[in-house]
């Protein structure tokens with residue numbers, strides 16, 4: 001993508017997203033919190049010790065307050081190609097994260113320098129031909145035993161597709177089928193990626209949300225996550241309960 005694309009949306013990003021998501025009956029914060037809470041639950045299931053987190057494609061910092069809530073003692077690094085988005089994030093949440101602008105084709109981070117890497121709704125803005133490269137970069141900067149968790153829009157969910165279609169900053173988006181993304185994880189060196197589907201019910205049907213953990217294998221949720229652990233010395237990882245894989 002053009003690195004300046006999101007510079008042009010940074011100031012109005014929150015407002016545009018609020019409008020796009022109004023059809024679900026939820027505020028954007030509901031979705032931002034949901035993803036970080038799920039990430040914390042999945043890391044917790046692996047007994048992963050998390051001291052350093054990377055938010056890849058952090059945008060205007062929407063996940064930042066939730067990282068503080070669910071990982072209160074971890075250091076957060078927010079990385080994005082959009083300098084203006086990083087500025088807006090810093091204005092909204094001063095001093096909470098270290099901002100890193102990504103220039104060129106490398107993450108400006110040392111090998112094995114984070115315990116947990118996260119990305120929400122970023123890869124559909126990256127040329128599909130570059131996915132394996134960025135997944136490999138995320139593998140490089142994650143320590144052995146550390147985890148990557150990515151959330152993406154599910155192109156099999158008609159409400160999601162409709163929302164993307166009407167969202168101005170998604171004009172150049174190319175959604176990714178989970179199966180294809182899993183193959184890209186594997187090609188970039190991540191082993192045993194696990195897919196889970198999320199966010200099946202709008203606010204009107206929120207009484208049914210308690211069922212969502214049982215639906216994680218059904219490929220029609222509004223979003224999906226793919227998690228994987230970096231193979232190598234276990235480091236801070238201890239055995240946790242096996243979670244079912246959806247694919």
Ligand SMILES: C[S@@+](CC[C@H](N)C(=O)[O-])C[C@H]1O[C@@H](n2cnc3c(N)ncnc32)[C@H](O)[C@@H]1O
Pocket residue numbers: 001006056057058059060061062063079080081082085102119120121122125126134
């Ligand atoms: C839809 S926004 C999502 C922002 C944030 N993750 C959130 O959930 O609110 C997509 C973000 O990905 C960033 N982005 C696009 N290509 C990128 C790349 N190659 N590396 C890092 N960030 C990128 C954009 O600048 C933008 O901030």
